Amino acid sequence: MAKPVILRRVRCYHCGATLEVGSRAITVSCPACYQRVAVEDVRFKGMQFGGDVRTCGAVSVVNKSQVQAKMIQASQGVDIQGRVDARLVAGDTVNLAAGSRLRGDCNARTLRVEHGAQIDGGFFRIGPDPSGDGSAPKRTG
Amino acid sequence: MTQPTNQNTTVIGPDAHFKGEMSFDGAAKILGTFDGSITSKGEISVGQGATCNATVHAARVVVDGTVNGDVQGDELIELNNGAKVTGDITAGNLVVVEGASFEGHCKVGPNAGVKRVAPAPAQPVTERPRIETRSMRPASVASESAASPGAATAAVARATAGAAGNTSWLKGEATSKDEQNAA
Numbered sequence: 108m109a110k111p112v113i114l115r116r117v118r119c120y121h122c123g124a125t126l127e128v129g130s131r132a133i134t135v136s137c138p139a140c141y142q143r144v145a146v147e148d149v150r151f152k153g154m155q156f157g158g159d160v161r162t163c164g165a166v167s168v169v170n171k172s173q174v175q176a177k178m179i180q181a182s183q184g185v186d187i188q189g190r191v192d193a194r195l196v197a198g199d200t201v202n203l204a205a206g207s208r209l210r211g212d213c214n215a216r217t218l219r220v221e222h223g224a225q226i227d228g229g230f231f232r233i234g235p236d237p238s239g240d241g242s243a244p245k246r247t248g
Numbered sequence: 249m250t251q252p253t254n255q256n257t258t259v260i261g262p263d264a265h266f267k268g269e270m271s272f273d274g275a276a277k278i279l280g281t282f283d284g285s286i287t288s289k290g291e292i293s294v295g296q297g298a299t300c301n302a303t304v305h306a307a308r309v310v311v312d313g314t315v316n317g318d319v320q321g322d323e324l325i326e327l328n329n330g331a332k333v334t335g336d337i338t339a340g341n342l343v344v345v346e347g348a349s350f351e352g353h354c355k356v357g358p359n360a361g362v363k364r365v366a367p368a369p370a371q372p373v374t375e376r377p378r379i380e381t382r383s384m385r386p387a388s389v390a391s392e393s394a395a396s397p398g399a400a401t402a403a404v405a406r407a408t409a410g411a412a413g414n415t416s417w418l419k420g421e422a423t424s425k426d427e428q429n430a431a
Contacts, residue, residue, distance in 0.1 A: 200346075213354070218344040225357030226342070234332075234349030 117163035118182055118198070119144050126163075149181070151189070165199075170206070185215075194229075262297065272306075278313070285317075296330060309339075311348075318352075 113130040124139035126146075133147045148164035155174045160166060166181040168174050172189035179185060184199035190208045195201055197215040205223035212230045220226070257275040260266055264280035272288035279295040286292055288306040298313035309321040311331040318336045319325060325339040329347035336353040338360050344350065 208357075217346045217348075218342075218350070220342040220344065220356060222341050226354050226360075227357070228353055228355055230352070231337075231354040232351050233344060234351070 117144075117146050120161055120163060120180055120182060148183075160193075168207075170204075260298075262295075294331075 114127045115130050117126050117128055118124070119126060119137040119140060119142070121137060121142040121144065122140040124137060126135060126137060126144070128135050128146050134143055134145050136142070137144050145162040146164055147162060149160055149162050149166045151166070151168045151174050152172050154172065155176070158176055159178045159180075160176055161178075161180040163182045165183040165186065166179055167186040168189045168191055170188040174189070174191045174193060176193040178194045178196065179191070180196040182198035184201065185195055185197045186202045186204070187207045187209060188204040190210075192210045194211045195209070195213045195215065197213075199215070200217040200219055201213055201215040202219045203209055203221060203224035203226070205221040207221075208225045208227070210227040210229065214232045216233070216235060218231070218233045257277055258272055259277045260280050260282060262279040265283075266280065267283040269285050270276070270282075270287070272286075272290065272292070274288070275290040275293070276286065276288055277293040277295055278286070278298045278300055281299045281301075283301045285303040286300070286305070290306065291308040291310065292304055292306040293310040294300050294304070294313045294315055296312040300313070300315045301317060302315070303317045303319075304315060305320045307322045308324045308326075309319055310326045310328065311319070311333060312328045313330075314332045316334045318338070319333060320337075321339040321341075323339075324341045324343065325337055326343045326345075327333060327348035327350060328345045331345075331348040331350075333348075333350045334352060336355075337350065338355045340356070340358060340360065342354070342356045
């Protein structure tokens with residue numbers, strides 16, 4: 108007997124359309140904008156340098172690991188226990204655990220900073236996102 | 249919300265509109281409108297409905313209302329539900345409760361605060377090395393400088409005038425008070 112498919116609802120980070128995808132899906136094609144949309148959860152362990160990370164899932168950076176990227180975009184939040192040098196865009200919560208270190212801008216619905224976390228500058232925009240999709244704000248100029 | 253531990257809390261009431269600088273040794277609670285800057289060694293609480301268009305610097309800052317300005321909390325900054333901060337945040341520790349909103353630069357950590365520079369130790373007063381100028385001056389100047397410093401200035405001017413030939417402006421300016429008194 109086939110296992111029932113559990114669906115979850117995600118929002119395309121390109122166009123903001125709502126999609127229903129399988130719980131074990133990794134990437135899907137958005138029916139609205141036909142773009143490839145990553146829906147998996149990303150977990151960083153060790154060192155990671157360069158590149159962008161965009162997903163409709165969650166991103167976690169484990170303890171003692173280091174991530175250096177241009178941008179990390181996660182619709183379901185970012186959990187940082189190590190060191191991150193990147194611009195964060197989160198549709199949900201950015202959690203900075205004790206001993207973690209963030210260097211870069213941050214755009215999130217909620218920020219949770221545990222005692223002992225370190226934030227080195229960067230422009231922060233915390234609060235309810237008017238678009239609600241956690242998409243990266245468009246740069247002007 | 250963290251309750252202030254100090255019993256002597258200064259409260260700016262909800263109907264108050266304060267403009268200027270305020271400094272507290274203990275805790276303070278802003279419930280009205282404040283424009284300017286607030287400094288405290290204790291806790292500053294910006295209550296719900298309060299508006300602070302001010303720079304806030306305290307050991308602990310708890311925000312439930314609106315702050316437009318830089319906020320510096322040496323120990324802790326707490327943004328509770330409904331808080332709205334537009335400005336830069338510098339804090340030892342930061343707590344942002346869901347529902348709070350913040351826009352600005354952020355620096356959090358033990359090294360985030362302003363480093364207090366220790367005053368430099370007083371330098372021992374030492375005598376400046378004397379520069380021998382006797383060889384540059386005529387003998388008459390050297391003797392006059394020993395008598396009075398004002399006369400020495402005039403003597404230098406006269407000597408320079410003699411060397412240059414025509415320096416009438418120098419004669420007028422360099423006349424010492426001693427010579428004027430004597431005249």
